[in-house]
Amino acid sequence: MSTFGRARGVASNFISYTRQPSILRMALNGERSLLITNGTMSCQGNGVSKRGKVLSLETMNPHIRVMEYAVRGPIVQRATQIQKELEKGVSKPFPSVIKCNIGDAHAMGQKPMTFLRQVIALCTYPALLDDSNFPSDAKQRAQRILNGCKGGSLGSYSESIGLEIIRNDVAEYIKRRDGGLESNPKNIMLSAGASEAIRVVLKMLVSGEGKGKTGVMIPIPQYPLYSASLAEIDATQINYYLDEDNAWSLDMAELQRSINEARKHCTPRAIVIINPGNPTGQVLSRQNIEDIIKFAYKENLFILADEVYQDNVYAPGSKFYSFKKVLHELGPDYAGQELASFMSTSKGYMGECGLRGGYCELVDIDPDAQAQLFKAVSAKLCPTVSGQAVMDVVVNPPQEGEESYELFQKEKKNVLDTLALKAKVVADGFNSLEGVTCNTVMGAMYSFPNITLPQKAIDKAKEMGKQPDLFYAEHFLEEAGVCVVPGSGFGQRDGTYHFRMTILPSVELIHDVMDRFKKFHANFMEKYGDGESSLNAKM
Amino acid sequence: MSTFGRARGVASNFISYTRQPSILRMALNGERSLLITNGTMSCQGNGVSKRGKVLSLETMNPHIRVMEYAVRGPIVQRATQIQKELEKGVSKPFPSVIKCNIGDAHAMGQKPMTFLRQVIALCTYPALLDDSNFPSDAKQRAQRILNGCKGGSLGSYSESIGLEIIRNDVAEYIKRRDGGLESNPKNIMLSAGASEAIRVVLKMLVSGEGKGKTGVMIPIPQYPLYSASLAEIDATQINYYLDEDNAWSLDMAELQRSINEARKHCTPRAIVIINPGNPTGQVLSRQNIEDIIKFAYKENLFILADEVYQDNVYAPGSKFYSFKKVLHELGPDYAGQELASFMSTSKGYMGECGLRGGYCELVDIDPDAQAQLFKAVSAKLCPTVSGQAVMDVVVNPPQEGEESYELFQKEKKNVLDTLALKAKVVADGFNSLEGVTCNTVMGAMYSFPNITLPQKAIDKAKEMGKQPDLFYAEHFLEEAGVCVVPGSGFGQRDGTYHFRMTILPSVELIHDVMDRFKKFHANFMEKYGDGESSLNAKM
Known part of the structure; x- marks a missing residue:
């Protein structure tokens, strides 16, 4: 074609x-x-x-030369190009490009939380504090943040680990979230999104050469920030495979296999867990988290818990448990286990990616090492102060009885309910097709369906020197105008093929995406399949 | 005491x-x-x-363990502690602490530019676009930026190198600044302050081991971002000394000495120049810049031009020349010279440190390497989009005839005129004292006076195991409540002692600072001097 x-x-x-x-x-x-x-x-x-x-x-x-970051790879650039071609009137078999490649809610049309933006606008231009159109609770929040800024301005540097008043609010939020378990603001570090904090914690852990070199266990499939960062800082990436047959949970035997093999050539010192999962959408059970902590303790591993999707849990019966709370409840036998937990303003219901807010809570880190970590961020001066203010609204939202409470709750519920609906539509849609299976999207913002590619397609792709799932995703883009990221960008078991597709387009668009997918997949199977069952839906 | x-x-x-x-x-x-x-x-x-x-x-x-960042070192923490003690009613020989340690204008009371904050508030909360209290040109700028954002929101990710529309505006700004010399938006990378871009360019340059390891020439005194970053990425720091006797200019013989010595143990691949200078306040002459470029070309060095103070030039006869313009005017003999120039929203007249805006222009970089650099930043997702918008206002301010033009110009002139006044007050004040000399503060935001310490003070400091200039700065803080950064944090020739003091406090406060300094210095000299001339001012 x-x-x-x-x-x-x-x-x-x-x-x-x-x-x-x-x-x-x-x-x-x-x-x-x-x-x-x-x-x-x-x-x-x-x-x-x-x-x-x-x-x-x-x-x-x-x-840097060897690092890769698939979420912004060439297929995304090609999608932009096609969109421009469409705008110029080039004829395509679809009217528009739908970008399902990145967890960027506002780009897909989600509206910002009104209260959040009011607070940030008030902080930015304090003359608005006299404007009667702004609600009193937004003004109170803004004034409180400004009181915490030097010179009363978002334009002054904060402490390198963030404004004290906001770190206090983050600690209060964590305490509420974890049922009263104490959180010390001295262990909170604000950052420009979670990524920056993740990178600096990983960087702290790197040392040694040869067999002594730091190895970091990461899930496969993984969010490529991890593989990219490990490549950049020259740490050894240790893959452990998530169990697709068991809702992408972590299998202890697989963790053990992974670390045993790694010990032959490096020194494993940390394990990364993404919960809820990216790109896999699982929400770990409490039991699974307990087992992981016990494993980390036994194997002397620092735990990095990427918990940026903690507000994004949809599946009935699923619940978010923080690693910190579960660790605490395991009792004194596991005391002293080192943990860093990461949170972001980019995900959840707020989706404020561009404003770059994030935090990291450090649990039971050696105080000398923590001081060194804080020193390491001091040369960065400070994370964006307006991004810090965004985080403050997230951890300190309007309370019952306050003027903005109802609107805030309504907007939040609307976003999360809609995401839950789309999570179901997408997984059900994939599972209705021959050759496609998809675990329940329990949380986060992504589906990660497994595609049984016909041998002819695999052969054709290999003949062209490319990954079969890239070949498939390229066809999906070129024929149906939907941009997804091939599973090979995240890692997957050999011989399996996936793609990551966000659930962020509007409900209407998501139905459009699934309709386009069904037609595309049928055409693809007709072209490359054995010509028999490939066109029939399962039901 | x-x-x-x-x-x-x-x-x-x-x-x-x-x-x-x-x-x-x-x-x-x-x-x-x-x-x-x-x-x-x-x-x-x-x-x-x-x-x-x-x-x-x-x-x-x-x-990371070996890196240091003096600007946020222990003396600053002690200043904060003293301020808190004062607030609690502890008696001190001064009524307040005046922090002259960091280039943070808003923290010292400078007001944000009205137009700039209006544009950012409008971008943040677009409902304000209907507010008749906002000027039309601010609304037009905000709408234009929002049109460049995906989903029309600052909350969506931008391209990793920044929004295209803002990179276009940056290129236009550079072209105007450099008298019509073309700038290509494809060579512009936006960043969270200049620091982030500086770090990533330095990181790109690191390779090799032993004698093959990358060496980077940096001025001494230097801004400690450089020494900290080089330590962190494990590149070799090569010191070249600025010529204090010649207004902190760069001496070609010294550059040659420095690189010749360095070649014995590493591979020099880049030279950093800070112009206007931090902490030294010099503004390089055109001739000096020409000589530096010729040196870099001859020695095959990548030039990093830290030009974040390009708006901060005060001394009569001084003028900012960009490295790019001078390089271009040197003609084809120097074509192909690699250059990265850095700019920030944190300095100049706007002083928006906390909002984290910055850019880097890459000149004549190998396209493959530039693509790798852009790939390296892609895993960071994007610099804060509101910080990018701040940069847009800086490079695209109100034009003559627009509603906000006069106020903008008035506010800008007021800040810069006041800085020029304080630059003179401070240098003249220092030079009026025995044992203190200070080069003209031609630009930037700092004075860097040279203190002739009495032998007794040097001996006492050494006895206590500390740098004599730290000993002196600690006394200045404890006795007079003024926080400055010891010269040893920036580097200085052995046997010389300095401190860096910003010129950012208000005119009233700067006079207070100088009065406190004169008294403190007299007391210090009385206590540690030989008891003769040390109490007498020069005039």
């Missing part, structure tokens, strides 16, 4: 296509560009006869 | 006192804390008999 022409042409070189498009372009021109560079230089009479660039693919930081 | 008791007690251990206070506390308790940890662990029957912490001073990332 002609709509595939461009992607196919580009994708004929696998290595190139796994990179960003701008790199791709350069990779294709690599030799020529090098020649030009040398040519220019050798013409110049500065005494350096063959002066090349100081910074090049050959001389650059090798750890 | 009794006010020194606390600081002296603490400071009797030099190593402890050069760290953050929280580390200090732990360092004093180091052994005990370790015993407790081991004790707790060995009581627990988990099969790991002596389970210590995974993360400790011994096991942590050694590169």
